[in-house]
Amino acid sequence: xxxxxxxxxxxxxxxxxxxxxxxxxxxxxxxxxxxxxxxxxxxxxxxxxxxxxxxxxxxxxxxxxxxxxxxxxxxxxxxxxxxxxxxxxxxxxxxxxxxxxxxxxxxxxxxxxxxxxxxxxxxxxxxxxxxxxxxxx
Numbered sequence: 535x536x537x538x539x540x541x542x543x544x545x546x547x548x549x550x551x552x553x554x555x556x557x558x559x560x561x562x563x564x565x566x567x568x569x570x571x572x573x574x575x576x577x578x579x580x581x582x583x584x585x586x587x588x589x590x591x592x593x594x595x596x597x598x599x600x601x602x603x604x605x606x607x608x609x610x611x612x613x614x615x616x617x618x619x620x621x622x623x624x625x626x627x628x629x630x631x632x633x634x635x636x637x638x639x640x641x642x643x644x645x646x647x648x649x650x651x652x653x654x655x656x657x658x659x660x661x662x663x664x665x666x667x668x669x670x671x
Contacts, residue, residue, distance in 0.1 A: 539579065560616070563619060564635045592622045611650045618634070628646050629645040642659050
């Protein structure tokens with residue numbers, strides 16, 4: 535059974551916090567990701583039901599070790615990663631990356647830190663967000 539309980543990883547996020555993150559990384563959040571962060575600041579659902587696409591948890595915004603820091607770390611490994619927003623991770627440590635709101639290709643990507651490989655995945659961003667939760671506002 536899926537619950538609506540959530541483990542938050544950081545304090546509530548405001549529109550201003552998202553704008554500051556966009557300026558810091560130089561990438562505009564797509565609407566679905568913006569809506570997610572206005573509802574949750576990273577974290578994971580309390581229930582133990584696995585996400586159908588392997589998402590293990592979501593990166594916080596505006597806290598130590600947040601997605602802005604991770605964006606910088608990934609950008610040092612791969613120039614291609616600079617155009618994406620790291621917002622989630624799998625159990626093996628790979629990062630799910632959201633495309634910029636300005637990217638003509640709306641497909642998210644999976645970034646494998648150990649090899650520095652970035653691969654677009656054939657699922658919409660919304661499929662990687664918590665089932666039955668956020669939608670574009």
